Amino acid sequence: MLTLNHELEQSHHHHKHANTSHHVGGHHLMQVENLNISFTMYESDARSYFNAKQVQSNVIHDLCIGVHSGEIVAIVGASGSGKTLLADSLMGHFEPNATVTGSIWFDGDKMDAASLKKLRGHGISLVPQSVNFLDPLIKVGKQVQGFTKSNSIKKCADKVSPKNISNNASSISNSDDANNSDDVSNTGNTNKARRFFKEHRAQRAKLQAKLFERYNLNSNVASLYPFELSGGMARRVLLCCALMDNPKVIIADEPTPGLDLELAKVALADFRQFANDGGGVLLITHDIELALSVADRVAVFYDGTVVEETAVANFANPDLLSHPFSKALWHALPEHDFFAPTGGDALS
Amino acid sequence: MLRYTLQQLLKFFLLLFAVSVVAFVLVSVSPIDPVQANVGQTAWLNMSEAKRAQLSEYWGANTPVWQRFINWLGAVVQGDLGISLRYNAPVASIIAQRFATSAVLMTLAWTFSGVIGFVLGIVAALHKDRLLDRCVKAYCFVLASTPTFWLALVFLIVFSVLLGWFPLGFSQPVGVSSSEITLFDTIHHAILPALTLSVIGVANIALHTREKCIDILQSEYLRFARSRGESIVSQIRHHCLRNIALPAITLQLASISEIFGGSVLVEQVFSYPGLGQAAVTAGLGGDVALLVAIAILSAALVFAGNLIANLLYGVIDPRIRRSGFTSFSDSVKQGGANASHDI
Numbered sequence: 149m150l151t152l153n154h155e156l157e158q159s160h161h162h163h164k165h166a167n168t169s170h171h172v173g174g175h176h177l178m179q180v181e182n183l184n185i186s187f188t189m190y191e192s193d194a195r196s197y198f199n200a201k202q203v204q205s206n207v208i209h210d211l212c213i214g215v216h217s218g219e220i221v222a223i224v225g226a227s228g229s230g231k232t233l234l235a236d237s238l239m240g241h242f243e244p245n246a247t248v249t250g251s252i253w254f255d256g257d258k259m260d261a262a263s264l265k266k267l268r269g270h271g272i273s274l275v276p277q278s279v280n281f282l283d284p285l286i287k288v289g290k291q292v293q294g295f296t297k298s299n300s301i302k303k304c305a306d307k308v309s310p311k312n313i314s315n316n317a318s319s320i321s322n323s324d325d326a327n328n329s330d331d332v333s334n335t336g337n338t339n340k341a342r343r344f345f346k347e348h349r350a351q352r353a354k355l356q357a358k359l360f361e362r363y364n365l366n367s368n369v370a371s372l373y374p375f376e377l378s379g380g381m382a383r384r385v386l387l388c389c390a391l392m393d394n395p396k397v398i399i400a401d402e403p404t405p406g407l408d409l410e411l412a413k414v415a416l417a418d419f420r421q422f423a424n425d426g427g428g429v430l431l432i433t434h435d436i437e438l439a440l441s442v443a444d445r446v447a448v449f450y451d452g453t454v455v456e457e458t459a460v461a462n463f464a465n466p467d468l469l470s471h472p473f474s475k476a477l478w479h480a481l482p483e484h485d486f487f488a489p490t491g492g493d494a495l496s
Numbered sequence: 497m498l499r500y501t502l503q504q505l506l507k508f509f510l511l512l513f514a515v516s517v518v519a520f521v522l523v524s525v526s527p528i529d530p531v532q533a534n535v536g537q538t539a540w541l542n543m544s545e546a547k548r549a550q551l552s553e554y555w556g557a558n559t560p561v562w563q564r565f566i567n568w569l570g571a572v573v574q575g576d577l578g579i580s581l582r583y584n585a586p587v588a589s590i591i592a593q594r595f596a597t598s599a600v601l602m603t604l605a606w607t608f609s610g611v612i613g614f615v616l617g618i619v620a621a622l623h624k625d626r627l628l629d630r631c632v633k634a635y636c637f638v639l640a641s642t643p644t645f646w647l648a649l650v651f652l653i654v655f656s657v658l659l660g661w662f663p664l665g666f667s668q669p670v671g672v673s674s675s676e677i678t679l680f681d682t683i684h685h686a687i688l689p690a691l692t693l694s695v696i697g698v699a700n701i702a703l704h705t706r707e708k709c710i711d712i713l714q715s716e717y718l719r720f721a722r723s724r725g726e727s728i729v730s731q732i733r734h735h736c737l738r739n740i741a742l743p744a745i746t747l748q749l750a751s752i753s754e755i756f757g758g759s760v761l762v763e764q765v766f767s768y769p770g771l772g773q774a775a776v777t778a779g780l781g782g783d784v785a786l787l788v789a790i791a792i793l794s795a796a797l798v799f800a801g802n803l804i805a806n807l808l809y810g811v812i813d814p815r816i817r818r819s820g821f822t823s824f825s826d827s828v829k830q831g832g833a834n835a836s837h838d839i
């Protein structure tokens with residue numbers, strides 16, 4: 149592991165580091181460089197439907213942001229500033245009318261639309277905002293297990309419970325080998341495939357049970373339907389969905405809607421755990437107070453770009469902040485309330 | 497549960513009672529003179545006055561309608577549906593025979609339209625706003641505005657007269673003894689009328705499924721499924737089908753009334769001796785007993801369709817199943833109200 153000297157290298161890649169920021173393998177877990185997103189649209193103030201001209205509306209320009217191993221980076225920006233758009237781009241969701249330029253690096257590799265798509269559920273996982281992101285007709289346990297064939301299942305199982313599952317996994321591969329040597333017929337192969345999927349499913353079920361145990365979800369929660377979950381349960385279930393796929397980076401878009409600061413901090417403790425285990429978290433929020441209390445670094449999103457990406461510690465003193473908008477944010481915080489008494493809502 | 501069953505039973509019998517009253521009243525105010533309609537114009541003109549009086553006694557033209565209704569009701573309660581004056585046979589046996597013929601037709605049409613409509617709807621949704629979707633939509637809109645009997649005539653001309661693929665009419669080959677009729681014959685005769693019925697029925701279910709499927713494809717939970725790396729096949733298989741199936745089945749069960757209505761026209765065009773054709777004959781001939789029995793049977797079918805749809809919701813949808821019986825029976829109550837409304 150290569151750790152940079154943070155005292156000396158306070159600033160590189162346009163950003164400042166926090167103590168928790170690590171450069172595993174000598175690079176960032178995820179790095180976005182000069183991202184531009186604009187949409188082709190019809191003029192909204194055209195006099196009639198027929199003579200409306202096509203115009204380009206630029207939503208994100210020259211955006212750079214990096215996520216290191218071991219840290220939570222919060223993106224703070226006003227509503228409609230393009231935060232969800234950024235998350236979607238990282239997941240490889242592009243609208244047909246969007247023009248996207250720039251580069252995205254994941255764990256040292258340069259990505260394109262196709263490779264970003266491949267990372268869905270295999271490296272980058274999304275923690276969505278609410279229980280509406282779960283299929284209403286499928287039991288929670290099954291949904292957490294998911295319907296994808298993950299090749300990282302074994303690695304992940306090891307991580308959750310080193311002894312138990314890895315033993316299982318090795319015994320499974322042994323029996324597969326034995327089967328391989330004496331069974332060459334076609335039916336043998338389909339049987340083998342069927343058995344493999346069955347075992348694969350059993351493993352995922354086991355992993356899901358482990359995750360539920362770790363996040364204090366009762367085992368009977370698995371057989372509930374999404375509409376039966378309480379708010380807190382739903383959030384933990386959604387997190388389990390992401391962890392199930394053993395990601396390196398978690399992107400969380402407003403994961404604590406409607407929670408006050410104290411409850412939100414509790415909810416985000418699980419993200420802290422994930423980051424401490426070496427993962428990276430990109431936390432999207434419009435709540436600067438929340439960002440400052442749970443994140444390691446904060447990226448200030450303003451006017452379509454990240455104007456400043458800095459350690460939370462630097463918010464202790466406005467002189468450590470370089471951009472005027474970040475300074476304005478500092479002044480808007482409740483403990484410095486001589487500018488804007490509304491506190492955390494300053495952005496909106 | 498007991499209360500719910502009793503409620504539904506009560507509703508069912510009230511419905512049947514209302515249907516039979518309406519049928520009796522309609523026949524009694526109809527301007528058709530059953531005697532003239534049934535013996536034919538020439539026979540009527542050559543008939544003696546005494547003979548006419550005797551016949552109108554036979555057709556019950558002189559008995560007030562309420563009295564006929566009470567007589568009929570008394571018999572029905574004892575399990576006797578009466579005699580069809582037109583066919584000169586017990587109503588029960590005519591209905592049984594006609595229903596067997598119609599059931600083939602309607603089951604085929606109902607299944608075809610359901611399956612084809614469902615598949616077309618999903619295909620269209622997957623190709624939203626592209627060529628395939630436009631084709632499906634155009635097809636549905638054109639068909640939804642096509643008169644059933646006209647389409648039946650076109651099919652008859654094209655497939656039976658010009659191409660000769662299917663028989664011109666009837667449910668069985670003419671001049672063949674019933675012991676020699678095979679299952680193939682039965683189906684061969686039912687295909688064209690069933691096709692007509694289902695081609696019309698497809699539009700409704702296809703458009704509905706398409707709409708629903710597009711909603712689901714844009715839903716947050718499908719977006720999340722994609723974010724977890726699920727392929728499009730997996731999305732359809734695990735999420736779309738499950739979520740569309742229930743509304744589609746409900747719609748299809750509720751469309752029994754439409755299939756039944758359509759079968760009246762289609763059977764007429766294809767001279768297909770089913771319930772629909774019998775209903776037309778009974779109506780035009782003032783054969784109250786038969787007409788009422790057919791009305792009751794169709795009402796019962798539609799009622800059963802709606803009831804099954806509501807029960808299915810309770811069984812399949814966890815949001816209803818798990819949230820206790822009270823809200824379940826409430827939703828069924830609403831559905832029951834719809835059922836009687838449809839008829």
Ligand SMILES: Nc1ncnc2c1ncn2[C@@H]1O[C@H](COP(=O)(O)OP(=O)(O)OP(=O)(O)O)[C@@H](O)[C@H]1O
Pocket residue numbers: 187189207225226227228229230231232233234243245434
């Ligand atoms: N397909 C599209 N075509 C045109 N404009 C779009 C499209 N998608 C998003 N936008 C625009 O991009 C902007 C950013 O939207 P986005 O949802 O990312 O905001 P946000 O920062 O997530 O806001 P919130 O905090 O309310 O969630 C919006 O102004 C929206 O109108």
Ligand SMILES: [Mg+2]
Pocket residue numbers: 231232233401
């Ligand atoms: Mg958003």
